[in-house]
Amino acid sequence: MADKATIILFSHVSNQASITGAEKLLLLLARELAAGFDCIMAAPQEGILTRQAHLAGIRTELLPLPLLYGMYTPYPGLEQDAERLRSDRSYERLTEWLSAAKPSLVVVNTCVHALPAMAARALGIPVIWLIAETLGGGGFAEISTGLIDRYSDRILAISETAASPFPPEVRQAKLTMLPPTWSAGEAPEAIRSKLRSERRREWSVSPEQPLIGYASSFLTQEKGLEHFVHMAALVAQQRPDARFIVAGAMREASYYKRCLRKVKIEGLRSRFRFIGYEQHPAEFYCAVDILVVPSLIREGFGMTALEGLASGKPVVAYDCGGLGEILRTAGREDWLAARDHIGELAGNVLQLLADPGAAAALADDAKARVTAAYGPGAHRARVAALAADWRAAWAPGPGPTLPPPAARAPDAPPPDAPAASGAEAELPPPDPAAGSGPGPAAGSGPGPALLRRSGRRADRSGARLRRGKLRRGKLGRGKRRRSRAVRRKAGRQSRRTRTAVRRRSGGGRKRRSRKRSARASV
Known part of the structure; x- marks a missing residue:
C-alpha cells in the first residue's frame, strides 16, 4: 500500500476471552481509517481484537x-513515574x-x-x-491531563464526561x-423473531415471561452486578413471572460467588441464568x-x-458519566436512576x-434518536473529517510502511517456534474503558527485527517466552542446563555399557550371587 500513509494504532489490551468497549472503539476507528490509510494494529498479545482486525484486512503487530x-x-x-518509563528497555x-x-502518525x-x-x-x-x-484522582487530575497534553498533537474524547477533566x-x-458507534446493531428484521425464540428456549424462558438482562465484558464490582441482583429481588416481589x-x-x-449467594438467599435461583461472556450481543x-446497566463508575461512555x-x-441505568449523556440524547432521562438508588x-x-x-x-423513538x-x-x-484534517496536517503524500517480517535478526526464533502459555494482558479494576483485572501488560519485545506479523498461522507464544528468557538472562542458563543433561545422559549410557560388558564377562549379578553362595557355605 505504497500510495497510503501509515497509521499505527496502539491498543493497551487484547483480551482473549472477551472484547471491551475500548477495544471495539479502536477497531471501528481502524476499519474506517483503512479506506485512506495503511493501518497497523499494535497490541500486547493475540486476542479477539487482533483476530477481528486480521479478518478485516488490518495488519497487526504484537508489542x-x-x-x-x-x-x-x-x-x-506521577510525572516522575512517567519519566522513569524512559529508562525501561521497552x-x-x-x-x-x-x-x-x-x-505518518500514531x-x-x-x-x-x-x-x-x-x-x-x-x-x-x-x-x-x-x-x-x-x-479520577481527586485534585490531581491536572497531572494526567498535563501529561496527555504534553505528549499529544490531537486528543479525541468519546464523551463530554471523558473530556471534562481537560x-x-x-x-x-x-x-x-469522537463518540463510539456499534458495529453489528440489531439482528435483521427477517430473523429477529426466530433468534429471539431460539435464545429464550436455550435459556428456558417462555415467550410470555418478561426477561430483564444485564451484560458486561467482565462481572466486576464496578459494573454493578450485585446491584442488579438486589434490583431483581425487588422486581420479583411484584412480578413473579x-x-x-x-x-x-x-x-x-x-x-461472583457473593452475587450467586445473594441470588440463592433471595430464592431466585430458578429465575436467574448466568451465561458467561456473550459472543453474539445482537442476539x-x-x-x-x-436491559439494565447499573454501573457504579463514571463511565467514559457506555457501549452496552x-x-x-x-x-x-x-x-x-444509573446516571453515571456517559450513561447519562446517552440516555438524555435518546430523550429518556426518565429511565435514569441516581447512583446506588436500587429502589x-x-x-x-x-x-x-x-x-x-x-x-x-x-x-423505538430512543433508537431513532x-x-x-x-x-x-x-x-x-466524523472519522472522515478527522482523516482529512490529519492528512492535510501530516500526511499529504504517500506514507511509508512497516519493514517486512523477513528482516529478522540472526538469532531470532523461527516462525514455527513451539507454543507456550502466556499471561493475559489486563486492566486495573477501576478502568471503565476495560473493566478487567489488575495486572499490567509488562515486558517488551527484543527489538524491531523480532516483531512479526500476527497474520501468520504459527503460534508465537513459544517465541515470546524465548524472548522473555533472553531479556531476563535465563536463555543461556537453559542452554547450560541442557548441556549438563546431555552429559548426564552420556554418563548413564556409558555406565549401562560397562554393566553389560561386566555381565557378559561373568561380573554383575552373577558375581554377586557367587559371593553370597560362598559366604553361605562357610
Missing part, C-alpha cells in the same frame, strides 16, 4: 508494553521499532497507554491520543469529540425485554447501553413492565 496505571488515578509522583525497543517503521488508546505516545513524540511522530475513560485551553486547541439473565466473564471469583439484545438502545430495547432502578423496570406497548414505542446522533453513518462522517 507487549508496560502500562502507566497512575494516569487513570493520578497522584503527586522504551528503547519501541523507539527503535518506530524509527524503522516511520509511520493513535494511542486510553490514558494508561502512555509509552507509545512518549516514544512517538520523542521521534517527532504526530500523536493522536484517544481518551475512552473518565480520569482545561478549556486544551479543549479549544486540540480536543475533538419476571426472569433475569446475566452475560459476562467472571473476573473476581469472590465477588442477546434481541432476546431480552429490558448504546447497543441496547440501538437494538430497540428500553435501557434502565429507583427497580421502579423504572416495573413501570416499563406494566405497559409493554408503551415501552416498545418509547424504545441514538441512530441519528451515534449511528454508523454519523461516526463515519
